[in-house]
Amino acid sequence: xxxxxxxxxxxxxxxxxxxxxxxxxxxxxxxxxxxxxxxxxxxxxxxxxxxxxxxxxxxxxxxxxxxxxxxxxxxxxxxxxxxxxxxxxxxxxxxxxxxxxxxxxxxxxxxxxx
Numbered sequence: 001x002x003x004x005x006x007x008x009x010x011x012x013x014x015x016x017x018x019x020x021x022x023x024x025x026x027x028x029x030x031x032x033x034x035x036x037x038x039x040x041x042x043x044x045x046x047x048x049x050x051x052x053x054x055x056x057x058x059x060x061x062x063x064x065x066x067x068x069x070x071x072x073x074x075x076x077x078x079x080x081x082x083x084x085x086x087x088x089x090x091x092x093x094x095x096x097x098x099x100x101x102x103x104x105x106x107x108x109x110x111x112x113x114x
Contacts, residue, residue: 009108022094033097038090
């Protein structure tokens with residue numbers, strides 16, 4: 001069973017930056033499909049950025065502002081979020097798809113004030 005540990009998040013003013021980190025365990029596999037989704041208040045969960053092997057998929061709304069990166073040896077995925085906007089306010093969830101099973105992290109709140 002995959003376990004996810006998230007860190008980062010918090011509150012920031014518009015234009016600021018935050019960094020989220022997610023670690024997957026156990027660490028004896030490579031979790032090739034790993035990334036971040038978010039759920040804004042009152043809305044459905046949506047893609048932010050996701051690795052599918054070597055391919056990265058970004059939501060159009062974050063392209064040029066957010067950067068996802070990974071450390072294969074540690075099974076960690078980071079999300080660097082720059083030029084944050086109030087509409088980026090959401091609960092951010094780490095996601096792993098491994099052997100056809102989807103696992104979500106518990107979520108971390110990101111609040112951007114104007």
